[in-house]
Amino acid sequence: MNQPPAPMKPQTRIQKKNTDLIRTAALEVFSNHGFRGATLDQIAAEAGLSKPNLLYYFSSKEAIHIDLLSDLMTTWLDPLREMNADGNPLAEILAYVQRKLQMSREFPRESRLFANEIVQGAPRMIDGLQGELKDLVDEKAAIIQAWCDSGQLAPVNPHHLIFSIWSLTQHYADFDVQIRAVLGDKDPFDDAAAYLETLFTRTLTPPSE
Amino acid sequence: MNQPPAPMKPQTRIQKKNTDLIRTAALEVFSNHGFRGATLDQIAAEAGLSKPNLLYYFSSKEAIHIDLLSDLMTTWLDPLREMNADGNPLAEILAYVQRKLQMSREFPRESRLFANEIVQGAPRMIDGLQGELKDLVDEKAAIIQAWCDSGQLAPVNPHHLIFSIWSLTQHYADFDVQIRAVLGDKDPFDDAAAYLETLFTRTLTPPSE
DNA sequence: CGTAGCTTTGACCAGCCGGTCAAAAATCAT
């Protein structure tokens, strides 16, 4: 049989090499231009392959995009999963903030891919958002609520706390151009880390008394 | 002479009506699909005009987009311009936060148009970012710095404070889909307003002593 | 070395999309 091995795990070494090449190239192009703005020719050029060769490994442009997004959803939530109900509340949250900021620094393409998709209504992610993501957020929000109730954290709306962490950290990847336009080309991440540490410490430290 | 009146101010009543129709339609389509994802046919349909008719009023698809963006840049910065060096520092900043959040609530399309453009590297806005926007931000950052120095605000990095206000407020427009996926379809803005009030109050209230 | 299966590609296609144009329709000035 001659069937392109698109949806299943790659098997031969050359299949693994080329699907990885394609994923990397597609991430670069999709994150810079969005789904509709990206072309298969661009992705092929970036990957150093011919266009029909891309379509030998993935059945369509959309298949590549979906492949990237489904990978992304899980890895993107990993830092939140690590938040531990048994740790020190403030330390756990500050560590989560720093992990998330670190992801914006190391993986800005992934962040922008995500942002592009959400801003345009997440047509290809809505299921994941309402399922995996909502469940995890609700679970962690309950933990934060418990921390507030026990007086270990100053009282806050737990869901909006999580939204604010996403917002503030991803902003440094997604709006990178704007930030550099204002600050010049100096790397903003060290200052950002210090600022966010201060902001969340002041917001969450319970009133000493 | 027969010259399309595209770049100058509309004159006849019918010109004003149709350019406004087109702007409204284009805002809807561009904000939902991005520049590349939007088509002239979509915009024409949304405006209730024929495609050649669009191009009678605007010389190209890009001309419509640029028209929207240049309007946006100034109105988007208005809330920041209103921040008054002579007012009460904390109150001034909290009022700015609420104005900006209100804009996300009332004009989510404008916010998403802006976000789409920035995330993809702002190819058509970079000049405005490095000019008008940078100048205004530097000016207001100096005011905030003075407030911190005089002890009226807790010390913070002024530029990153401004970034955080942008990030947190625009998030509720740009990532609306994600927020509603987690919270359900209940309007999140009232809770957001309360949360942001708390967050910035705690962050900026100087240590009482 | 031969061959069976995996990989690569040049040539091609149909549909879409931004944009043009000439002519028709509507509007306006007198």
Place this chain on the structure above:
DNA sequence: ATGATTTTTGACCGGCTGGTCAAAGCTACG
């Protein structure tokens, strides 16, 4: 009313883009 001007549109075009296909090249293995 009527001629001049503005507005509208159907028909069309060339280039791009996602995707196909058959044939050629390559690899692994007996």
